[in-house]
Each structure stands twice: as structure tokens, then as C-alpha cells.
Amino acid sequence: MDTPNPPLVSIAALQKRYGQGAVVLDGINLDVNKEEFVSLIGPSGCGKSTLLKLIASLSPVTSGTLTVDGMSPKNAREEMAFIFQEATLLPWRTVTRNIELPLEVSKVAAAKRSEICARMRHLVGLDHVPEHYPRQLSGGMKMRVSIARALSVSPKILLLDEPFGALDEMTRDRLNEELLAIRAQQKFTAFFVTHSVAEAVFLSSRIIVLAPNPGRIAHDFTVPFPYPRTAETRESPEFQRCVAEVSRILRSVSPAHP
Amino acid sequence: MDTPNPPLVSIAALQKRYGQGAVVLDGINLDVNKEEFVSLIGPSGCGKSTLLKLIASLSPVTSGTLTVDGMSPKNAREEMAFIFQEATLLPWRTVTRNIELPLEVSKVAAAKRSEICARMRHLVGLDHVPEHYPRQLSGGMKMRVSIARALSVSPKILLLDEPFGALDEMTRDRLNEELLAIRAQQKFTAFFVTHSVAEAVFLSSRIIVLAPNPGRIAHDFTVPFPYPRTAETRESPEFQRCVAEVSRILRSVSPAHP
Amino acid sequence: SRAPSTPAKPGERPLVKVTLQTDFYAQAEHGGFYQALLKGFYREEGLDVKIIQGGPMAPVGLNLATGIVQFSIGRSDDAIISVSHDIPFVVIAAMMQNDPQALMVHRESPVRKFEDLNGRVVMTNPGAAWASYLMQTHHMKFYIMPMNYGMAQFMADPGFIQQCFATNEPFYVEQNGQHARVLMISDGGYDPYRVILANADYAAKHPDVARAFARASIRGWEDYLHGDPSLANAEIGKLNLQMTPPFLAYAIQAMKDYKLVEGDPAKGQGMGLISRKRMQRLIDILDSLKMLDRKVTVDEVVTSDYLRP
Amino acid sequence: MRKYVNWLLPALAGILILAAWTGVKEVFGIRNFVLPSPLRILQAAIKERAVLLAAAEITITGAALGFVAAALIGFLASMVMSLSASFRLSLYPYILVLQMTPIMIFAPVLVIWMGPGLPTVTVITFLICFFPIVANTTQGLISVDKNMVDLFRMINADRVQEVLLLRVPHALPYFLTGLRIAGSIAMIGGITGDLFAGNTSGNAGGIGYMVLVYDGQLKIPELWAAGFTACLCGFVFVTVVLGLNWWLLRKWHDSIVKSDV
Amino acid sequence: MRKYVNWLLPALAGILILAAWTGVKEVFGIRNFVLPSPLRILQAAIKERAVLLAAAEITITGAALGFVAAALIGFLASMVMSLSASFRLSLYPYILVLQMTPIMIFAPVLVIWMGPGLPTVTVITFLICFFPIVANTTQGLISVDKNMVDLFRMINADRVQEVLLLRVPHALPYFLTGLRIAGSIAMIGGITGDLFAGNTSGNAGGIGYMVLVYDGQLKIPELWAAGFTACLCGFVFVTVVLGLNWWLLRKWHDSIVKSDV
Numbered sequence A, B: 001m002d003t004p005n006p007p008l009v010s011i012a013a014l015q016k017r018y019g020q021g022a023v024v025l026d027g028i029n030l031d032v033n034k035e036e037f038v039s040l041i042g043p044s045g046c047g048k049s050t051l052l053k054l055i056a057s058l059s060p061v062t063s064g065t066l067t068v069d070g071m072s073p074k075n076a077r078e079e080m081a082f083i084f085q086e087a088t089l090l091p092w093r094t095v096t097r098n099i100e101l102p103l104e105v106s107k108v109a110a111a112k113r114s115e116i117c118a119r120m121r122h123l124v125g126l127d128h129v130p131e132h133y134p135r136q137l138s139g140g141m142k143m144r145v146s147i148a149r150a151l152s153v154s155p156k157i158l159l160l161d162e163p164f165g166a167l168d169e170m171t172r173d174r175l176n177e178e179l180l181a182i183r184a185q186q187k188f189t190a191f192f193v194t195h196s197v198a199e200a201v202f203l204s205s206r207i208i209v210l211a212p213n214p215g216r217i218a219h220d221f222t223v224p225f226p227y228p229r230t231a232e233t234r235e236s237p238e239f240q241r242c243v244a245e246v247s248r249i250l251r252s253v254s255p256a257h258p
Numbered sequence C: 001s002r003a004p005s006t007p008a009k010p011g012e013r014p015l016v017k018v019t020l021q022t023d024f025y026a027q028a029e030h031g032g033f034y035q036a037l038l039k040g041f042y043r044e045e046g047l048d049v050k051i052i053q054g055g056p057m058a059p060v061g062l063n064l065a066t067g068i069v070q071f072s073i074g075r076s077d078d079a080i081i082s083v084s085h086d087i088p089f090v091v092i093a094a095m096m097q098n099d100p101q102a103l104m105v106h107r108e109s110p111v112r113k114f115e116d117l118n119g120r121v122v123m124t125n126p127g128a129a130w131a132s133y134l135m136q137t138h139h140m141k142f143y144i145m146p147m148n149y150g151m152a153q154f155m156a157d158p159g160f161i162q163q164c165f166a167t168n169e170p171f172y173v174e175q176n177g178q179h180a181r182v183l184m185i186s187d188g189g190y191d192p193y194r195v196i197l198a199n200a201d202y203a204a205k206h207p208d209v210a211r212a213f214a215r216a217s218i219r220g221w222e223d224y225l226h227g228d229p230s231l232a233n234a235e236i237g238k239l240n241l242q243m244t245p246p247f248l249a250y251a252i253q254a255m256k257d258y259k260l261v262e263g264d265p266a267k268g269q270g271m272g273l274i275s276r277k278r279m280q281r282l283i284d285i286l287d288s289l290k291m292l293d294r295k296v297t298v299d300e301v302v303t304s305d306y307l308r309p
Numbered sequence D, E: 001m002r003k004y005v006n007w008l009l010p011a012l013a014g015i016l017i018l019a020a021w022t023g024v025k026e027v028f029g030i031r032n033f034v035l036p037s038p039l040r041i042l043q044a045a046i047k048e049r050a051v052l053l054a055a056a057e058i059t060i061t062g063a064a065l066g067f068v069a070a071a072l073i074g075f076l077a078s079m080v081m082s083l084s085a086s087f088r089l090s091l092y093p094y095i096l097v098l099q100m101t102p103i104m105i106f107a108p109v110l111v112i113w114m115g116p117g118l119p120t121v122t123v124i125t126f127l128i129c130f131f132p133i134v135a136n137t138t139q140g141l142i143s144v145d146k147n148m149v150d151l152f153r154m155i156n157a158d159r160v161q162e163v164l165l166l167r168v169p170h171a172l173p174y175f176l177t178g179l180r181i182a183g184s185i186a187m188i189g190g191i192t193g194d195l196f197a198g199n200t201s202g203n204a205g206g207i208g209y210m211v212l213v214y215d216g217q218l219k220i221p222e223l224w225a226a227g228f229t230a231c232l233c234g235f236v237f238v239t240v241v242l243g244l245n246w247w248l249l250r251k252w253h254d255s256i257v258k259s260d261v
């Protein structure tokens, strides 16, 4: 937000429905600037994954406009990487070869490829299973392969759909910090879906709370802590207060269960 | 633990390796009594899911003994229900028909079946999508179908592998409470895998912390709060202290990342 | 067991039901049988005959061997070979003194006599004894390509050689503006009869029926060739769409020209007759070609009625 | 727009093929009795339409019966074989023998046992169509996701329930692919049947019989017309299967469901 | 133990079938020229072993060449068709025409163009084996999980990369099933080729040729021996495919990987 540049991602009056189904997202207006770290939170089924897919142009917009870096999202796809909610590993490739896939596709030289891959594999703590096939991995390990795969390219925009949901708190916290470190280096813009408010607060510069039925922006919350953030940030009372505040907002938009 | 009955699940000197691979679980000794609610926590890949699968006899024990209700686990399978880490829904069945599957298999009459199914569907908040196919559901919705499916039978032993990992905190807390309510009624014994220490403390009578490489029991922790537990329990300082304590233990067994 | 019969008018003998299966779709070469049927010659002999057609893939031989049909037609050499491996066939009369089988070449083809076949490809039925015979007697070798009952290849390739009925295929070649010449296989020294076959077990049990069937069939053939063939021709044309009136006329004329049915009276040949000497010679040839499981006698193969020295 | 393309492209390809055909004929001077021109074939088809229609009706009856029998029995056999690995081990080799033994060996025996005519033609078609269905369906039945099998074990499904509720639906797309192959060869089965077993029923000749008649008369355009008539009948089978495929899978299978709109 | 069972069960089933065969023959008094006894067929096979072996060699050569050609070209054609729906729409109907037109229509044209002999036999086998491979492989190529396709879009894979790195590996089990079907009919292709385009001198034709010889001379046990010789050759193809199947899928596919041990 330091320059008055045009927003990197600009969404206006966006509506989305799948086929003839109910409206999933309605009246979404959102401008996101370069290097913002935006978390999306909201109740299950409110349209978070859908919004990411629209930004990635994996699903067509029903009405409204959506531009990425001034282009149609489809043309901007080269600048993005996506960590899907499901691990989507190729069952016939080992851990290493799954991580290498995007590099292979973009024709990175073999030596460079395996160097990057080794680094990413180490980052997610899978050094001990380079030749395992997906069916031999635990749920969390699969997700970590998927994370390593997305981080191995250096995107301008990173779309993360609950990447750390299947991980233990230790690994999760560590990967949170690694993610911020990479961000400090590569300066990507992130759209991050999570169900952990603490995680959202720790990572984001901005938190969007979605309300369900149809999905719409209920709150747009700026996180006041400066980067870099460390383990200490988590301990601070302001952090706790912020988490409590966002939780309250989230609670207020969640559908009451009869 | 009120009666001196023999343990419901008894595990002694258990070792597990897949094929010729590394040892996954080693020297596991564990007795679990009727109506205990045991949470399993530990770093990703340490063998939590494997342990549940061994108890369900979905994977053979390599060495050691494992009995369930005095029987081989295979024979005791009728008394168990399992919520898998992945949703494992049948893609050709709608939400309703997926939930009804186990009832159909055990030949419950159609009327009874749809009554139970409707109840469970309501419990997990999927009343509005009875005729959706899995491909039309969000990640959290899929998982909720899977939860509804497992709860629709009334098992003696419930095996839950990160059932609520993909859900938002609201839904998660609500389902936690519902689970305890059902438990109060049906008095099942639970093995519950989670990455949320708070959830483990809230739900369990006992928390087993697994250390990785190979998976072994690092701590066996009894949760001191009586049932029923309510939203207030979560707020109490003892609760917080307990969570902090378990987190510390968990942290201590997690592999240091170089 | 008795031959199956149909009830008849009071005072009459009940008709004996029998079936003849021909070796191919209905054609002029079956004319005599249809004539006998339609003119009532069989009925006059006390037979209720049903004629069913054969076809390129129809198991005619098996039908006869199993007794599903009682009568069929074929060549005397095949009959000898079959009898040698204990298949219950028996020849009850000749149907044609000379077999219409021939090799068809283009008019300009350099192939003028059998020796010229050396090294060439001939389309014919695999395993044909005459081919082995020709190769043996002329110390030559030619190649056999399985017969597919089509003529496109012949039309396309001026050097093509294929087996035919002298009475059939040349007609179509002419009609399509080309000219064919035939070499009668019988002229090469391999000279089987076309014969009426019976299931041997049936013929042994009902010699009268077999005799009556042969008699009526021969009468039918005489009438077909020398009387008015239109009755049979109409039936044949109805059964087989290929059999147009001009074609049938052509085939009948060819049968007459080649003296196929009656043969040469000067050589003692005549309708239905079978020469023991000629049969014996054929057995000897087949034996020398090692095509027989055991050496059979003429009397095993042919019933005595039409057998001549 | 999309709809037009669906028709236009195959039509265009067809026109290209016809053009190439005619071109090759002209350039190499290939004569009509080797390769007739498309036009001549069309003329022949029109001229002989009554005969060909009658023939098609005869052949398609046997082909359809054999095809349906192969679909039903193939499906059942695959199901039985998926019930136990032992069944599969014991039966599969002999099903292969049935498939691999040339039909000309079995056909005469069939004709003798059952007589010539529709039942025998049906059995011959059945023998030809059977294996593609069994091979595909069996593959589908054993390719089930291991996690799903675990699920069925946990809900205490017996073997039959596992097959009916899990394996069969999962194998459906495989079965339908097998059916598509079977559909494409059903007419060949019918024609083979015509030749071996249908030829003694008097004037009522199927396509196989007409092929022989035209071939024997050197009516080559008519011959090709008969061949394409068989083709057209084949398309009927394939279209029915494609329709079935669409109808059964439209709601859930990745091969049909459009990536969302 | 398991290993013994793998052999024992099919053997047992085989013995049962032979027993039934002999039994039926006895009870219904079926004579040898209708259904020969297994023993007679064995005797015939032994007596004719030299001829049958030579014949098998001839036929298997054409069958193998045609089979391999069908595998390669079928695979490539499917890949090309999966590159774009337009390709698929334009080509598929004509591939179907190739499959559905009775081979007896094409065979004479082929023989006229290429002459009798191995190349023509190969092409005829090819035509027979081609479609099962294309149908299955195409089905595999289009049955890819939608999420995987999304992944490939996100990593900016072009169409060719998507096909090569995603669709082809995913279609492998389907392709191999198609190959299994093709393998089981390759010998039939070879025999059909023998019938239409084989050529030989004296007694050394392919299996199809020998079938005609034995059939013409009503040597029924020898005929069945020839049929079973074809069967045995067919097993060679199927075995090769099964081996390939195991080798390619052993590490990751649910149909091969044992639920864990």
C-alpha cells in the first residue's frame, strides 16, 4: 500500500453461481494491492475456495468483473501458484517427482530443478521419503508435498486454500514462519484461506471475513502488526486481542444452528 | 474406569511396518477402557492414522498383540465406526444417499433410515444440499457428510481421524459439543486424532502423545475435567493451563527442524 | 428305427421325409434336384424331400455326417478322404461325370497348360487334392491363396488365376467387359465325379430310400437339362438373388457344352453311373498323395446301384 | 455455436475423406471393381435399398440379441469374478479360450446343436462381443480406490454388498467402454453368424449373405454399399451405448461432467 | 500357499471342464467328427505338431506385427484425439467406420494393393485390433480427475504437457486393458489375414489356412487342434500384456498394489 499503483487484483460486483444452482458469491467488491497478504475466513461452504478459483480463472465468473494485474485472470495465470484444498498429487510420481512437476513443465534445467526440489522438500520436512509414492504418505505428508510443489516456483500471486489444515501445530507454526520468510524475499501477494483465526492474524496484512448464503464480504479487517513477525508476535497481548476480535466477527456471521 | 473390567482395547508390544519399509509404530502398549475418550496427538506422519487402522483391522499388525473387546480386531469390527482422514464419499451418490450408506448396508428399514439420515444431515448443517453430489460440495461439506455417515450408526467404538480439521472454528466447536452429547447418550469409546490441542483437551478423558520415528507413546495424559463439558469449560483457566501443558509436551516430542 | 414319415392319403404308402443339403447357395448346378422336387419325381418315389442350401461357411459335411441331413452333394475325392477317416459318408450315384471345377485365367494369360502354373499364385480352396496332384505329377510348385468367392482381384490383375466353376464365373467376367479362359481340372488327369452323397448309416438302414432318392434325382437332372427347366430356375432365382435368368441359361448351356452331367456315352459314361476303375484310380492317387488315413476300397465308398466296372 | 461445431467438424472430416478417396482414384486410375467411387456406392445403395434394408433387418436382429446377451452375461460374469480372486483365477483363462478360439471352430458345432438360424447367429455374436465387456468390466471392478474398500469393510458390508454398492457403480464407465467396443463389433458378429449359420433359411439372407452375393457377381459398388449398411447399423449400437453412457454418468463422472460453468 | 492356489484353481477348473466335455460326449453320444474328445485332439495335435508349429509361426508373425502396430498407432491416435475435442469429434466416427466395416470388404482391396502375404496380413490384424485400444485409451484420457486438470492449468502446462504428463499416465491402465482385448483377438486377426491374404505352397500355410484344409477334409480333431494352437499363441500375447500391466502399474495403481501388508 506504499504506492498509489492500480490494485493487483480488482474485483467488482462479482457474482458466481455453478450452473443453475444457488448463488454462491454475490456482490463481491475487493481491491487487493501488490504484496498484500489477504486471509479469507468464513464458515464452511461460504465460497472461499470458489473465490480463489475465480481469481485463478479455474471457474468462470457469472457476472461482474475480475482483473488480475490489469489482465483477464486467465492471462495472468502465469504469475500465480495455487495450493489446493486437496493435495492433488500424481499417484504415479514419487514425492520428489511430484514436487518437480511445475519446474519440469516450465522446462527448468534438471540440475536446477533437483536443487530447488531438494530445498523445498527439506523445508516441508520430507527429506526422509524422497522416493515414496503418494499412497505411502500420511495425510499431512501429502499436503506438505503439495505445499513444496507450489513454493518451488516463485509466483507473483500465491493462492493458498487451507494449506496447513492437516498439519500439527508445531509444523504449522514453523511453516507459517517459513512462508513469511519467503514472502519477505519474493514479495508475493497472497490469498490465504484458513479456518484458524490465529494463523490468519499472524500471517496477514488484511483479513476478509466472508458471510455465507450467498457468500459476501462481511468484514474487511486490517491487521495492525508490522512485518517481520516472529514467534513472539504470537505471544503479545495485542495479538490475542486481535484474534479475539476477528473470532467475534466470524462468530457473528456464522449461521446460527437451530 | 469405574469398574475393574478388562480393558476394551488392549495393545501390547505392538510393532508396525508397511511391507519392507521403515518401522512406523514400535513398542506400543496401551489399554483403553470402556467409555474412555482417547485423543491421539503427534506430529504429522508419526503414525496416528496407522494406529487407528490397526485397531480397525484395516491393516495387519506386524508384531505384538492387539485385542478389541476380547476379540481379534477383525471380529470386533461390527462394533466400530471410522471417520477417515479423507472424506471417501461415493461420487455417484448424493449427500443423502452417502449418509444412508451404512444403514442401507445393515438393512435398516427405509423409513427409519431416512429419519436417522435427516437427523444427522441436520446435525452437520447440510439440510440445504440433500441432493448435491460430492463434486458439488466444498471440502468442509464433504467432511461433514462423512461425519454424518459415521454417526448415523451407533457404534461401541468410534475411530475419528481428524474429523474436524477442515471446518471453521464455529462449526468445529459446535460439533465438538454435539459429539460429547451423543457420547453421553450412547456411551461409546472414542479414539480421536486431532492436531488441535484445545480440541483434544475439551473432548478427551485421556490424551496420548505420540513421538515420531518410529511412532511410540511419549506421554499418556489424563484430562482432569469431569463431563459434561460446556462452552464454559473452554473459558476456564484450568482448561487453558491444561492446553498449555499438553502443547508443551507435544512441542517436546516434535522433531527439531534443522 | 424307422425312417420318419408323413401321413398320406388313405391307401397310399406314407411318404418318407428326407433332407438334401446342397453344397452352396442354390444355383444351376443344383437344378436337377429342384426339378425333381417341383415336378413331383421324389413324391412319386414315396419321398418327401426338403432341400436346404449350403453356403461358403455352412457345415454341410458335418450335417451329413451327423445325419441331420440324409443326403448331400460333393466330390468323389472328398468322399474317399472322409471315408478314410471314418466319417459315415457313402456315394449313392454320380451327379456329374465331370467336375465343373476349373482354373480361370485371363484370355491373354501366358498360362495355357498346367505346367505353366509353376511358381504362380492360384486362389483356390486350401488342401485341395488336385493341387497336390498337379504339383506332384508335373514336378512343380505353385502357391495357394485361400478362395474368398469374390472376383475383384481377378478383374484387377491380368495375371490372376483362380478356381472357378466353368459354368459360373466366366459369365461375370464377360459381363464386366473382360475375357476369361478356363483350364478344366479334369483335363489335368485328376478327374473326380460330382456325386450324390448319403449318410452311410442311413443308407445302410434304408437302402430303398437311398436308391429311390438317387433314381428320382437322376430323373430330375434329365428333365432339367432336356426338358423345360423354367420351374426349377424360377425356384433357384427366388432362393438365390445372384441367379438371374440369363445367368441360369448360361450355366445350363455350359453344363451341356462341357458334357458335365452325362459325360461321354462313347466312354461308357452316363447319368449317375460310376466307374469302379476310375474310382480305384482316384483312391490310388489320393493314397500316393498321403491324403488317406487308411486305404479304402471302392465298395466302402460307393453303393453298388450305379457302380459299373 | 458449439452445437454447430459438433456437426460441422465430423462432416468436414467426412468431406475431406471423400475428396481424398476420389482424388486417389483419379490420380492412380483405380478402377471401380477395385475401389468404387463414393458416388457409385451411393447409387448402388439407392438402387438396392430394398434388398439391403431387408438384409440389414435380418442381421441386426441376431447382432442385437447377441450384443444384449453379451452385455448381460458379461456384466454378470465380471461381477461373479470380482466376488473372489479365486473365481477370477479359475474362470478368466477359460473365458479367454472362448474368445481366442477362432469362431470357425465353434460355429459348425453350434450349427449342428442348435440348427441354423437366429439362435445360432445370436450365440456367435455373443461369443464375439463377450470378452471386451468382461475385460473392461473386470478391470473396473478391481480398480476401486483402496480407501473406499476400507470404508466398506468398516460398515461391515459383505462381499456382495461391496460388489453391488461400490465396485459395480465404479466399474460402470469401464463397462460402458466395453459395451462401446462390443457395439462396434456386434454387426461383424451378426455377419459372421449369417455366413456360418444363417444361410440355410431360404431367401432371407442377411448382410453377410448379400456381401457374398455381390462379391460373387462382381457387383463391387453394391458390395461396398452392403458394407456401409453394416456400418450404419453398427452406429445404431454405438449411439445407443453412447446415450446410455451419457445418461448413467452425467451426474458424477469426470468424463462427462463439464468442468463447472 | 497362495502361490499354489494360483496354479491349482485354474488347473482344477480346467479338469472340471474336461470332465464335463467328456461327460457330455458320453451321455449324448456325440461323435468325434462333431465334438472330438480332448484326447483325440491331443493326439491330433501331436501327430500334426510339425505342421501346426510351422503354421503357428506364420500366423503369429502377422498377428504380432499387426498387434504392435495397433498398439502404437492406437495409442498415438488416442493421444492426438485427446489433444482437442474437435479432433476427437472429427476422427472418432471414421475410426468407427474402419472398425465396423466387415473386413471382407476391405480385404480384397488390400490384397490388390499390397499383394498377398505378410504386409497384408499385418494390416488386417491391425484393423481388427485397433479400435479396442483406441476406445479404451480415449476413455482413460478423458476420465482424468478435474482437480488434476486444474493443477495442470495452474502450472501453465500446455496442451501437450497436459496430455503427456497427466492424461497418458492416467490412461495407462485403460490402454493396457485395451491391449489385453487386442491381444486376445490378435490371433483372430492373423487367421482372418491368413484366410484373405495368406499364401502358401503345399502344406505350410498359417493357422487360418490349416483350418480351411482340415475343415475341407473333415479332419475335425485336427481342426480343433489348430484352433487350440491359435489359443495358445493368443495366450502369449495376453501374457505379455499382463506382464507389462504388472510392471507399469505395480508401484501405484489400485488394481495391482496390494492393500498394504
Ligand SMILES: Nc1ncnc2c1ncn2[C@@H]1O[C@H](COP(=O)(O)OP(=O)(O)OP(=O)(O)O)[C@@H](O)[C@H]1O
Pocket: A129, A132, A135, A136, A137, A138, A139, A140, A141, A166, A168, B018, B021, B024, B043, B044, B045, B046, B047, B048, B049, B050, B051, B085, E260
Ligand atoms: N500404505 C503405506 N505404505 C507405506 N508407508 C505408509 C503407508 N501408510 C503410511 N505410511 C507411512 O507411515 C507413517 C505414518 O503414517 P500415518 O498416516 O499413520 O501418519 P499420521 O500420524 O496419521 O500423519 P498425519 O497427521 O500427517 O495424518 C508415515 O511415515 C507414512 O509414510
Ligand SMILES: Nc1ncnc2c1ncn2[C@@H]1O[C@H](COP(=O)(O)OP(=O)(O)OP(=O)(O)O)[C@@H](O)[C@H]1O
Pocket: A018, A021, A024, A043, A044, A045, A046, A047, A048, A049, A050, A051, A085, B129, B132, B135, B136, B137, B138, B139, B140, B141, B166, D260
Ligand atoms: N462444482 C460445483 N458445482 C456446484 N456447486 C458447487 C461446486 N463447487 C462448490 N459448490 C458450492 O459452492 C459453495 C461454496 O463452495 P466452496 O468450496 O467455495 O466453499 P468453501 O468456502 O471453500 O468451504 P470449505 O471451507 O468447506 O472448503 C458450496 O455451497 C458448494 O456447495
Ligand SMILES: [Mg+2]
Pocket: A048, A049, A050, A085, A161, B138, B139, B140
Ligand atoms: Mg474450500
Ligand SMILES: [Mg+2]
Pocket: A138, A139, A140, B048, B049, B050, B085, B161
Ligand atoms: Mg493421518
